[in-house]
Amino acid sequence: MRFTRTTAIAALLLAGACLRAQNLTDLRVAEIVAVNEHGPVDGFGQRNGWIEIFNNSNGTVKFGGCYLTDDKDDLTKYHIPASDRSTQVGPRQSVVFHAGGDASHGTYYTNFTLANGETVYLVSNDGRTIIDELAIPADLPADWSVVKVPAGVKKTDFTVGVSEKPTPGAYNGDVDAKTNSQIMKEKDPHGWVLTLISVCVVFFALAILAFIFTAIGKAGDREKPAKSPSGHVGKGAPTPEVAAAIAMALSHEDGEEVCAAIAMALEEYMGGVHDEESFVITIKPTPGSAWAGKEQGFRRLPR
Amino acid sequence: MSTVFDSLRQFWFFTGFANCTWQNLAMILIGIVFITIAIKKGWEPLLLVPIGFGMIIGNIPMFPGLNIGVYEDGSVLNTLYQGVKQGWYPPLIFLGIGAMTDFSALISQPRLLLIGAAAQMGIFGAYLLALLLGFDPNQAGAIGIIGGADGPTAIFLSSQLAPDLMGAIAVSAYSYMALVPVIQRPIMLALTTKEERLIRMPKPRQVSQKEKIIFPVVGFLLTAFIVPSGLPLLGMLFFGNLLKESGVTRRLAETARGPLIDVVTTLIGLTVGASTQADKFLTGNSVKIFILGLLSFVIATTCGVLFVKVWNLFLKGDRKINPLIGNAGVSAVPDSARVSEIVGREFDPDNHLLMHAMGPNVAGVIGSAVAAGILLGFLG
Numbered sequence: 046m047r048f049t050r051t052t053a054i055a056a057l058l059l060a061g062a063c064l065r066a067q068n069l070t071d072l073r074v075a076e077i078v079a080v081n082e083h084g085p086v087d088g089f090g091q092r093n094g095w096i097e098i099f100n101n102s103n104g105t106v107k108f109g110g111c112y113l114t115d116d117k118d119d120l121t122k123y124h125i126p127a128s129d130r131s132t133q134v135g136p137r138q139s140v141v142f143h144a145g146g147d148a149s150h151g152t153y154y155t156n157f158t159l160a161n162g163e164t165v166y167l168v169s170n171d172g173r174t175i176i177d178e179l180a181i182p183a184d185l186p187a188d189w190s191v192v193k194v195p196a197g198v199k200k201t202d203f204t205v206g207v208s209e210k211p212t213p214g215a216y217n218g219d220v221d222a223k224t225n226s227q228i229m230k231e232k233d234p235h236g237w238v239l240t241l242i243s244v245c246v247v248f249f250a251l252a253i254l255a256f257i258f259t260a261i262g263k264a265g266d267r268e269k270p271a272k273s274p275s276g277h278v279g280k281g282a283p284t285p286e287v288a289a290a291i292a293m294a295l296s297h298e299d300g301e302e303v304c305a306a307i308a309m310a311l312e313e314y315m316g317g318v319h320d321e322e323s324f325v326i327t328i329k330p331t332p333g334s335a336w337a338g339k340e341q342g343f344r345r346l347p348r
Numbered sequence: 349m350s351t352v353f354d355s356l357r358q359f360w361f362f363t364g365f366a367n368c369t370w371q372n373l374a375m376i377l378i379g380i381v382f383i384t385i386a387i388k389k390g391w392e393p394l395l396l397v398p399i400g401f402g403m404i405i406g407n408i409p410m411f412p413g414l415n416i417g418v419y420e421d422g423s424v425l426n427t428l429y430q431g432v433k434q435g436w437y438p439p440l441i442f443l444g445i446g447a448m449t450d451f452s453a454l455i456s457q458p459r460l461l462l463i464g465a466a467a468q469m470g471i472f473g474a475y476l477l478a479l480l481l482g483f484d485p486n487q488a489g490a491i492g493i494i495g496g497a498d499g500p501t502a503i504f505l506s507s508q509l510a511p512d513l514m515g516a517i518a519v520s521a522y523s524y525m526a527l528v529p530v531i532q533r534p535i536m537l538a539l540t541t542k543e544e545r546l547i548r549m550p551k552p553r554q555v556s557q558k559e560k561i562i563f564p565v566v567g568f569l570l571t572a573f574i575v576p577s578g579l580p581l582l583g584m585l586f587f588g589n590l591l592k593e594s595g596v597t598r599r600l601a602e603t604a605r606g607p608l609i610d611v612v613t614t615l616i617g618l619t620v621g622a623s624t625q626a627d628k629f630l631t632g633n634s635v636k637i638f639i640l641g642l643l644s645f646v647i648a649t650t651c652g653v654l655f656v657k658v659w660n661l662f663l664k665g666d667r668k669i670n671p672l673i674g675n676a677g678v679s680a681v682p683d684s685a686r687v688s689e690i691v692g693r694e695f696d697p698d699n700h701l702l703m704h705a706m707g708p709n710v711a712g713v714i715g716s717a718v719a720a721g722i723l724l725g726f727l728g
Contacts, residue, residue, distance in 0.1 A: 226486035226509075226727045236479045236488065240472040243722045250574045250718050251465040251711060254567055255458035258559070262458070265556055 071106055073193060073203065074167050074179040075099035075139055078211050079159040080187040085213060087154070093145040094159035095213055098167065099193070100134040107133040110170035113142060115157050120168045120175070123148060123155040127170070141213045161185050182207065192217050367409035371626030379403030379621065391526035395499065395617050399522060402621020418622045429619045432514070435507045437616040438500035439584040444609025445500075445713065446564070446588025447601040449681070453706035455559050456552035460673075460704070464711025466655035467677025468719045470495025470648025474640050475723075481636055486510055489723040491637055494521045495644030496716030497528070497678035501581060503620060505720045508728055515624035516634040520641035528683045529690075531642070532649045532675045536691055539653045540671045544660075545695045547670040549704050557595070564589040571718055577728065578721020585717060645678065652677035652708070669704075676705035679712030 076097040078084060086092050096113065100106050109132035114122035125132055129152045134140050141153065148156035159165070162183040167176045181191050190211035193203040195218040223231075233239055360366050382400030386393040405425070406418055418425040431437035454460060475492030483491060490506035490513055502521040506514040524531065568586035572579055591601040653674035660668050672692045676684045688705035 224486070226484055229485040229727060233485075234479070236472075236476045236485065239485075239726055240476060243472055243719060243726075244469065246574065246722055247468050247715055247718050248462065248465045250571050251461040251715060254570055254714075255461040257566055257570070258455055258458035258563065261559055261562060262455070262553070262555075265559060 069106060069108060069111065069169050069176055071100055071102035072108060072111075072134075072167055072176055073099045073101050074165055074177045075203075075217055076190050076192040076208075076211060076213070077159065077165055077179055077181055078188065078190045078213075079161050079163070079181045079185060082187045084188050084211060087143040087145060087150075089145075089150060091143075091145055093143050095144060096142045096155070096159075096165055097139050097213055097217075098134065098142070099139040099217070100136060102136060105133055105135050109133070111176070112166075112168035112170075112172060113155055114166050114168060115159065115163045117164070117166065120166065121172045122157055126152050137216070139214055139216075179205070194218055364409040369409065369626065371630050372407045372409045375407035375624060375626045375629060376404050379407070382621075385526070392522060394613060395522045396526060398614055398617025399519060399621035402618040403624050404621075405618070406622030406625050417625075418619065419625070425619065425622055428615055429623060431612075432503060432616060432619050432623065433507055433511065435504045435580070437612050438504035439580040440612045441500040441609055441616065442581050442584040442717070443588040444605045444612070445681070446585040446590075446604070447592045448605035448609075449589060449592075449710055449713070450706075451563050451589060451710055452555040452560065453552060453703050454710050455555045455563055457704070457707050460669075460707030461711040461714075462659075463652055463655060463669075463674055463677040463708035464679070464713075464715040465677075467648045467652035467674070467679075467708070467712055468496065468715045469651035470497075470644040470646075470678060471716070471719050471723075473647035473651075474644030477643060478636075478640055481640070483633075483636075484510075486727045487513055489727045490514075490517055491640050492644065493517070493716070493720055493723065494524065494637075494641040495648045495678070496712070496719060497521070497525055497645065497648065497680040497684070498713060498716045499525060500616070501679075501716050501720045503616065504581060505723060508724055513633065513637060515620065515629050516631075516637045517641075518620045519624060519629075520638050523638075524641050524645050525680045525683065528645075528678075528680045529687050531645050532678075532684060532687050533691055535646060535649045536653055536672055536675050536687070539650065539657070542695065544657070544671050545692065546699065547668050548666075548696075548699055549668075549670055549701070550666050552703060552707075557593070560593040561590070561595075564593065567714065571714065571721075575718050575721035575725065577725040578717050581717040581720060582714070585713065648678045649675045670699075670701055673701055673705040673708055676707075676709040677712045677715070679709065679716045681709050681713060682706065684712075685709040 074096060076099075077094070079094045081092045081094050084092060085095075087095075098108070109125055109129055110127035111125050112121045112123060113125065114120050116122055132152060142155050143150075143153060144155045144157060144159045146156060146158040148154055159181065161181050164178055164180040166178045168174065169176050179191060179193065185191060185207060188211070190208045191205065192208045192211070193205050195216075196202045196204045229239060379400040379402070382396045382403065385391050386396035386400065410417060415423050416425065417423060418429050420426055431440075471492045472495075473492075474495045475488045478488035478491045479485065486509040490502075490510040493502045493505045494517060496502065499518065499522050503514065503518050506517040510517075564586035568582060571582050575582075588601070588604050591597045591604060653671050655677075656669050656671040656674040660671065663669065670688075670692065673685075673688045676688050678684050685702055685705035685708075689700060689702040692699050692701040
């Protein structure tokens with residue numbers, strides 16, 4: 046018993062260790078403008094280059110303690126304050142760092158500036174592991190951005206390109222992308238394909254379930270002990286139903302159900318038939334019964 | 349004196365009388381009809397009373413900007429409505445349904461799962477018809493789910509696919525669920541012969557507690573892997589059932605199937621009713637939705653019964669299934685199973701079909717959640 050419990054706990058711990066949470070590796074350097082001449086200004090009214098970090102997961106990621114740099118030989122160039130509680134980014138959301146060269150302006154202001162031809166690295170909080178990087182083309186025009194655009198079916202892969210219209214802090218994908226409904230309207234205007242697939246899937250799922258439980262039922266039948274020679278259910282060992290009912294009756298949770306369970310157990314044990322819904326006991330008070338009579342609630346005083 | 353009159357005039361403009369339109373009155377009347385039906389006829393009172401009263405609440409004419417309406421951000425009603433809008437009331441109801449559903453009838457006769465699958469044709473039949481009537485695929489999917497005869501599923505899917513139609517879809521779904529005995533009986537009689545109605549099915553075998561515990565785990569894993577988009581509904585349904593059957597979480601199961609589902613049912617009914625404001629509800633689309641909803645129930649019942657009849661061609665002896673349980677594949681639990689029992693006993697008073705019909709009935713709950721997941725996956 047102890048061995049089983051220890052094994053189970055060990056298995057759980059092992060499974061827990063294998064779990065991969067929403068973590069820093071889900072962050073992407075998603076968009077960069079190196080030369081900002083006519084774009085948005087930062088909180089101090091200055092136009093500087095900026096770096097957008099995108100959370101490519103469906104969970105919130107805390108990035109406090111990570112590093113940003115434009116120098117591969119100095120991966121810890123700008124330390125994102127770990128103490129700042131705002132250093133987290135929601136699922137599929139992004140944050141923007143202004144590259145003005147003065148980190149004293151705040152958490153989201155780097156201590157380095159950007160120039161074409163550089164590469165920006167996002168480094169993990171160990172100061173060594175590069176999470177993601179994005180190279181700025183040497184010929185990138187002013188106010189243009191180099192951008193990673195979500196691609197693939199789940200939009201979790203990226204293609205790198207340049208954009209004439211940067212989108213700091215906003216989703217880099219095609220905001221005019223068609224919805225699934227619009228795509229279905231074009232591909233399957235009358236709905237027959239979806240209907241056919243859906244009906245097949247529903248039948249498939251429920252058929253497999255039916256198959257599994259038919260097999261489990263048959264296996265259970267084989268496991269059942271042979272009936273006693275007399276064939277009388279109530280004369281042998283108690284059935285699981287009876288045992289469960291008696292166990293309920295002996296539990297600490299007293300109440301109406303206990304009485305009903307004892308009654309059902311006795312009924313079953315004596316060979317009676319109960320309804321098929323085991324563990325669901327319905328007690329319907331009968332108005333004419335003395336048990337429900339109001340006089341049962343009165344105190345009888347001696348005259 | 350003029351100040352008093354000015355104040356009274358201003359007060360008048362804030363009253364419901366000054367802002368009333370005929371649409372408001374029409375919706376209030378519909379709400380009263382719902383409440384009357386629920387109380388007088390006893391049709392789905394737990395749902396129709398909250399929905400009916402919610403309709404009255406939602407259609408009290410008011411001066412806009414007071415931040416009290418269901419569609420006004422931050423109002424109390426709007427806060428309660430978030431459970432519908434963001435779709436977290438329905439999974440909580442499914443938790444309660446799971447904790448109160450006994451799947452024994454299904455586990456003892458797993459083949460009846462297929463009847464639950466066949467009856468989901470109502471969903472897809474209505475989907476095709478809705479497309480024909482010019483609805484967009486996402487709207488058609490949301491309308492089609494009415495055929496699943498499952499109110500929480502209908503609310504969940506419509507809140508995700510077509511929030512603007514949710515009020516009409518929810519009211520339509522619950523209305524037709526209340527009318528299951530009226531809709532299904534004539535179809536069942538029309539599609540079956542007297543001989544078929546007299547078919548007696550063997551008594552279901554006794555199901556062990558071990559099987560009952562395995563069912564929610566295996567059922568969830570299988571269906572969720574096939575249709576992950578149905579996770580909120582399927583997860584909660586099977587989780588609730590595991591609470592019930594595990595035998596060690598009795599208090600949790602009792603809370604899920606008792607106080608929790610009562611609270612959520614009250615809130616979902618009230619807010620869905622309140623969301624049916626006249627300007628959003630009294631439209632041509634709502635009329636179409638009501639017609640399509642009725643047709644979806646008809647298709648579902650027809651397909652369920654016909655499926656059993658066709659299946660019977662391949663079955664022999666006491667393996668044959670009484671086609672009167674085919675209607676129970678729609679997941680209006682337990683109303684449609686009760687219809688099977690009542691109609692069956694009309695022709696053979698000793699032929700109890702209820703337990704047999706509960707199999708496809710609960711299979712219908714699983715089937716409609718799977719179908720909702722598929723529609724959400726394709727159209728969401």
